[in-house]
Amino acid sequence: MRKLVILCSLLIVFACSKEEEPNQEQLDLSLTEQIAKLNGAQLFAEAIACSDFDLEGHQLTFLVPNDAALNDFLAELELADFAAMKEQIGQEYYNAWIGSHIIPQAAKFENIHSAFVPTLAQNAKGYTVFQHVWRDKSLLRVNGQMVGIIQKDVDLGDSYLHLTDKVQRPSTLMKLIRAHSGSFSILDRALQVCNMTPLLNSDQARHTIFAPNDDAFDRYFQSMGVGDLDGYLREYGVSELTNLISAHMISGTHQIQAINGTVLQSQLQTAGLQISLNNGNLMLSRTNASYQKEAQVLLTDITAFNGSLNIIDEVLNLP
Numbered sequence: 001m002r003k004l005v006i007l008c009s010l011l012i013v014f015a016c017s018k019e020e021e022p023n024q025e026q027l028d029l030s031l032t033e034q035i036a037k038l039n040g041a042q043l044f045a046e047a048i049a050c051s052d053f054d055l056e057g058h059q060l061t062f063l064v065p066n067d068a069a070l071n072d073f074l075a076e077l078e079l080a081d082f083a084a085m086k087e088q089i090g091q092e093y094y095n096a097w098i099g100s101h102i103i104p105q106a107a108k109f110e111n112i113h114s115a116f117v118p119t120l121a122q123n124a125k126g127y128t129v130f131q132h133v134w135r136d137k138s139l140l141r142v143n144g145q146m147v148g149i150i151q152k153d154v155d156l157g158d159s160y161l162h163l164t165d166k167v168q169r170p171s172t173l174m175k176l177i178r179a180h181s182g183s184f185s186i187l188d189r190a191l192q193v194c195n196m197t198p199l200l201n202s203d204q205a206r207h208t209i210f211a212p213n214d215d216a217f218d219r220y221f222q223s224m225g226v227g228d229l230d231g232y233l234r235e236y237g238v239s240e241l242t243n244l245i246s247a248h249m250i251s252g253t254h255q256i257q258a259i260n261g262t263v264l265q266s267q268l269q270t271a272g273l274q275i276s277l278n279n280g281n282l283m284l285s286r287t288n289a290s291y292q293k294e295a296q297v298l299l300t301d302i303t304a305f306n307g308s309l310n311i312i313d314e315v316l317n318l319p
Helices: 024-028 031-037 042-049 067-077 082-089 091-099 173-179 181-193 197-201 214-223 229-246
Strands: 061-065 115-122 128-136 139-142 145-147 149-155 160-164 207-212 249-251 263-265 272-278 281-286 294-304 307-312
Touching: 031 042, 042 061, 042 067, 042 082, 061 067, 067 082, 082 091, 091 115, 128 173, 173 181, 173 197, 173 207, 173 294, 173 307, 181 197, 181 207, 181 214, 181 229, 197 207, 207 214, 207 294, 214 229, 249 263
Parallel strands: 061 160, 207 307
Antiparallel strands: 115 128, 128 139, 128 294, 139 145, 149 160, 207 249, 263 272, 272 281, 281 294, 294 307
């Protein structure tokens, strides 16, 4: 069994940890056994049993798909059970799939707020995989998908369980970008125009992207005299837009701490990148000495299964 590490993150905004004492029945049963006793959650308990997770002794939030959702999921994959699923997709991805339904802090439904939050899923480099959670009163959306709540605030002693009607999958870069559409509507559309969404949705490819938010793109289009994305496409075409986005991406999954101060080769060969620390702010710039524009890295290391997302406040021009 791999040891579960509770993750600390500034991005998790669950309002409180669980403080109530578990009752004797809960003390006598494992978490998996408690889940198995809940009507509609038996299949997820079976799925956990096929994973490598040791969940005991931790405060967790479970977003558990009900039996009907999991039956449909297995039928879609044309698989008989979770053992067959694990054999088909491999232990690493199977654990990430289970972990995508578990958040490493106990929270009642009313204490779930909108943010990028870590899950127990990990990618191939062992980095925590995040998902974007949005809640408004009784409505919940995970990675852009509306999730129906069948039963909430089921007490599991140290943890809470919310029974849902949706199966989650490990976050991809594209899912994280699309889920945060309030900031990335322009980038989302640009990726579609450039046919780059399959790349950022692939579980096989690994990329780190420095993603300009909508305000950054608006300023960039104004500076280029084109007004908006449509104007840019008319003036420069899809090929130039593809180059622009590629110049904000590097190959592989990287965390900022590991690449701070190093020269990075973007996926556009002529457009190098460098991260530096300036007055306490992380700044991204081109390696070309004559190019003075910098972008501040607003949010770092939002890790997906297939890479890492960093939000920046400026579009860096092509060399």
